Amino acid sequence: MSTLHAPILRWYDRHQRDLPWRSADASAWGVLVSEVMLQQTPVARVLPVWAAWMERWPTPAALAAEPTGEAIRMWGRLGYPRRALRLHAAATAIEERFDGRVPDTYEELLSLPGVGDYTAAAVASFAYGARHVVLDTNVRRVLARTVAGHEFAGASVTAAERRLAEAVLPTEDAPLWAVASMELGALVCTAANPRCGACPVADQCAWRLAGSPAYDGPPRRGQAWAGTDRQCRGRLMAVLRDADGPVHRTVLDGAWADAEQRERALAGLMSDALVEQVGPDTYALPG
DNA sequence: CAATCGTGGTA
């Protein structure tokens, strides 16, 4: 498996995408913003929002100085708007606890709202050059196939999986390995219809060598959507985002027919601090 | 550990 590195790094050198948060002059703040936006969200959708976000809030201090509702509005249709709220909270924490500078250690990064294991490792690696296992869905799939011989990684990260990722992590240039293996998973070793013909390690891929056996693990749950509270919340948030100011209850009523579910969703959004009630029958993004 | 949390592109 030690022979994975050279081909993948060579492939990355030739095929890497030119993403703005990878540029040499990207700030640690820019890297952090990109990583949070990229959680469960495709690169293509993040690009324009990241650019607008960084222009408006080039530093954590700039974001922390504004109401959370502005962050939620700027988040647009990226999805999972609690990420916008947490990014704002992270900016505030960076101001208060780290003197305005994005922290450079895994532990300190992990202490920020909305930053979990992946994001902490990614920022420490990509913004500061630290050596960490950066275990995202792409890397997990690449290792599952090339080393373990399975089509897909399991539902959650296992201890064995983490040990494997640690064993593969090179001593030198760990961040380069992290970004290269992620990029391979994103562009070639994709979940559906992998482009094995373009893969630099196809000849040593355990999954291929085993005849590309179909996934036989536990069923991978799909994400229910139609008619769910999530869809209802999304509708309500879209109405509030697109409005200039407070919105009357009757307007929200028009966004979702089922009154009981609508009320539950609205209560949940307020509980999450994504929405606030500003009058007897009016609601708005938090000011 | 499992459930929850948005959105839109693609096959």
Next chain:
DNA sequence: TTACCAAGATT
């Protein structure tokens, strides 16, 4: 058209 799924975190 439906189903899958994209650089996860939190509870």
